[in-house]
Amino acid sequence: MSPAETTIPQGYGKVFSRPQSLSDAPTTYCPGCLHGVATRLIAEVIDELGIKDRTVGIAPVGCAVFLYRFYNLDFVQASHGRACAVATGLKRANSDLMVFSYQGDGDLAAIGTAETVHAANRGENFTVVFINNQIYGMTGGEMAPTTLPGQRTTTTPRGRDVASTGYPLRISEMLAQLDGPRYITRQSLHDAPHIAKSRKALLTAFSNQLEGKGFSMVELVAACPTNFKMSPDKANKWLVEQALPAYPLGDLKVKE
Amino acid sequence: MAKGITVIDKERCKGCGLCISACPFGVLGFSDEHNSSGYNVATAVAPEQCTGCTICAQICPDVAIEVYRKEKAESKEAA
Amino acid sequence: MSLQLMRGNEAIAEAAIRAGCRCYFCYPITPQGELVEYMARELPTRGGEFLQAESEVSAINMVYGAAAAGVRTMTSSSSPGISLKMEGISYMAGARLPGVIVNIMRGGPGLGNIAPAQADYFQATKGGGHGDYRLITLAPSTVPEAAELVMEAFELSDRYRVPAMILADGMLGQMMEPVELPEPVDPADIPARPWALTGAKGRDPNVVLSFDLDPQGLKKMNQELQAIYRQIQHNEIRWEESHTEDAELLLVAYGTMGRIARTVARLAREEGIRAGLIRPITLWPFPYDPIRQAAQSVSTVLTLELSAGQMWEDVQLAVGQRADTPFYGELGGVVPTPRQILKEVKRYVSS
Numbered sequence: 001m002s003p004a005e006t007t008i009p010q011g012y013g014k015v016f017s018r019p020q021s022l023s024d025a026p027t028t029y030c031p032g033c034l035h036g037v038a039t040r041l042i043a044e045v046i047d048e049l050g051i052k053d054r055t056v057g058i059a060p061v062g063c064a065v066f067l068y069r070f071y072n073l074d075f076v077q078a079s080h081g082r083a084c085a086v087a088t089g090l091k092r093a094n095s096d097l098m099v100f101s102y103q104g105d106g107d108l109a110a111i112g113t114a115e116t117v118h119a120a121n122r123g124e125n126f127t128v129v130f131i132n133n134q135i136y137g138m139t140g141g142e143m144a145p146t147t148l149p150g151q152r153t154t155t156t157p158r159g160r161d162v163a164s165t166g167y168p169l170r171i172s173e174m175l176a177q178l179d180g181p182r183y184i185t186r187q188s189l190h191d192a193p194h195i196a197k198s199r200k201a202l203l204t205a206f207s208n209q210l211e212g213k214g215f216s217m218v219e220l221v222a223a224c225p226t227n228f229k230m231s232p233d234k235a236n237k238w239l240v241e242q243a244l245p246a247y248p249l250g251d252l253k254v255k256e
Numbered sequence: 257m258a259k260g261i262t263v264i265d266k267e268r269c270k271g272c273g274l275c276i277s278a279c280p281f282g283v284l285g286f287s288d289e290h291n292s293s294g295y296n297v298a299t300a301v302a303p304e305q306c307t308g309c310t311i312c313a314q315i316c317p318d319v320a321i322e323v324y325r326k327e328k329a330e331s332k333e334a335a
Numbered sequence: 336m337s338l339q340l341m342r343g344n345e346a347i348a349e350a351a352i353r354a355g356c357r358c359y360f361c362y363p364i365t366p367q368g369e370l371v372e373y374m375a376r377e378l379p380t381r382g383g384e385f386l387q388a389e390s391e392v393s394a395i396n397m398v399y400g401a402a403a404a405g406v407r408t409m410t411s412s413s414s415p416g417i418s419l420k421m422e423g424i425s426y427m428a429g430a431r432l433p434g435v436i437v438n439i440m441r442g443g444p445g446l447g448n449i450a451p452a453q454a455d456y457f458q459a460t461k462g463g464g465h466g467d468y469r470l471i472t473l474a475p476s477t478v479p480e481a482a483e484l485v486m487e488a489f490e491l492s493d494r495y496r497v498p499a500m501i502l503a504d505g506m507l508g509q510m511m512e513p514v515e516l517p518e519p520v521d522p523a524d525i526p527a528r529p530w531a532l533t534g535a536k537g538r539d540p541n542v543v544l545s546f547d548l549d550p551q552g553l554k555k556m557n558q559e560l561q562a563i564y565r566q567i568q569h570n571e572i573r574w575e576e577s578h579t580e581d582a583e584l585l586l587v588a589y590g591t592m593g594r595i596a597r598t599v600a601r602l603a604r605e606e607g608i609r610a611g612l613i614r615p616i617t618l619w620p621f622p623y624d625p626i627r628q629a630a631q632s633v634s635t636v637l638t639l640e641l642s643a644g645q646m647w648e649d650v651q652l653a654v655g656q657r658a659d660t661p662f663y664g665e666l667g668g669v670v671p672t673p674r675q676i677l678k679e680v681k682r683y684v685s686s
Contacts, residue, residue: 036317089400
């Protein structure tokens with residue numbers, strides 16, 4: 001059954017459909033990957049705020065490298081980790097643009113740490129969407145800065161040894177210490193209620209930009225079933241039991 | 257008639273099953289069908305149970321699900 | 336119009352503002368500090384954005400972003416900082432983004448020193464970053480020429496959608512000369528950028544990227560780049576030539592060394608040596624043909640550089656077996672005097 005082939009009886013109204021800002025292209029994410037949910041939520045928020053015609057997205061290097069294909073928006077591809085610098089350039093060149101970057105944990109919290117910290121500290125008026133799935137997805141499941149102690153990855157085959165590789169990097173907590181950012185929050189994508197909260201957080205982050213309030217970052221904790229080598233369901237359960245205790249949810253900074 | 261209708265775009269579905277386990281009413285299950293990418297796609301196996309709550313669509317990473325709900329004028333209003 | 340006494344670094348900054356540079360991103364490094372300071376002081380008061388970035392890497396990626404948004408944009412640095420920018424320059428080349436990068440070269444490799452050098456020629460002209468790309472590379476030898484070439488760099492970069500580099504050195508950056516500044520560019524004369532990211536309003540989305548997983552697609556993208564590069568090679572080679580008609584010995588030098596070579600040629604003529612000079616102004620595209628032509632009638636083509644011999648390779652390519660192609664260079668930020676070089680010239684003439 002496809003939407004075009006389906007006849008909906010009279011008296012039913014559509015309560016959920018694809019957002020306008022999404023293109024028709026299928027995503028290149030693996031089955032059950034919560035990147036897809038984050039991608040959709042951003043589109044919904046852009047639709048809701050009516051900013052599609054002035055939004056520029058920044059695609060990262062990583063699993064969301066094809067992000068530009070999934071939206072009906074102007075897009076730029078940034079080199080690995082540099083999205084916050086590219087966003088700064090875009091926004092400084094044209095402050096009417098609504099700019100968002102979409103970055104994974106390797107991109108934002110390893111190779112792009114400096115760009116992220118300094119853009120936040122300057123209070124740059126753009127929105128960062130940070131997907132924390134505790135692993136490098138695209139390159140083959142290597143250790144990320146966010147990988148949990150003991151977690152097995154292809155570069156920590158015996159589990160992450162904190163004595164040698166350090167601890168999970170809680171970048172949202174770090175950024176929340178700075179005077180620059182407006183809004184730093186961590187949400188999760190593992191079930192519908194948390195997805196609703198994530199959506200609300202994204203709406204706040206984009207609204208802040210619209211109102212010229214400065215730097216907002218929404219960290220979205222997600223699972224990578226393929227590299228966790230788990231079914232999507234099991235990966236989400238693991239997320240709740242293992243990852244969320246290390247990454248407590250909620251607003252970390254709300255500057256009034 | 258059920259309160260809700262889910263319409264799954266089977267070409268978008270990657271058969272991850274998240275909608276199936278998320279549905280509180282057991283509406284969804286795997287079909288016998290595979291799409292052109294080879295994914296075993298989800299379908300409404302108990303459509304009469306659907307309330308149109310949209311939880312399946314919320315969790316679907318591929319935005320493959322549309323949800324319709326019986327409009328309030330025709331449904332019995334809760335007090 | 337009036338003459339103003341300006342430092343090279345300041346003249347470059349002022350020319351960039353007059354060329355319509357709207358966004359300038361930098362990271363402090365010697366010997367181009369005055370350029371940064373001038374921009375910090377002037378650009379915000381003249382409708383532009385100045386931002387000191389957290390690193391050279393960030394600065395070039397800010398240039399990438401501002402260029403994608405469709406404005407004229409620039410960054411400047413010196414050798415070690417330019418190395419850091421190479422990733423971003425490669426991305427700009429791949430994404431067909433215009434922008435100007437100024438390299439006020441200093442001694443290297445590594446931290447080197449802050450004295451004038453020309454050891455970044457390979458990096459600028461042969462692709463310091465990854466992939467098959469070229470930078471339009473302009474090498475001024477005087478302060479007025481620096482100002483002129485900055486205007487030119489913005490024009491060429493826009494026209495071809497290829498990043499352009501001003502390759503100068505610490506001596507030119509620091510020296511003061513009278514400059515007649517070029518007239519500011521009328522914003523209406525800046526080429527339209529239909530590809531820029533301005534929000535997909537009433538048109539299909541624009542995408543700026545340097546990426547195609549499909550080898551056939553990336554091949555096509557590269558072929559398009561190469562076609563542009565051939566156009567630039569055809570249209571934009573610039574050089575200065577003096578006394579080549581009757582020369583027995585040809586000097587080839589650029590930038591600061593080109594300036595010294597002018598004096599060397601004069602001193603040589605005074606001593607009865609018929610020396611000519613070709614001073615490449617575009618280092619890429621390189622003036623192979625003019626050098627080849629001039630080499631027909633000389634026995635020696637002497638390349639002079641503040642390096643171990645980088646442009647020398649291009650001169651050898653141009654000259655082939657037509658003449659001897661010796662090299663004289665200084666290393667590590669040492670600048671030779673014209674008399675020292677004249678001694679060298681005499682060696683080749685007497686033999």
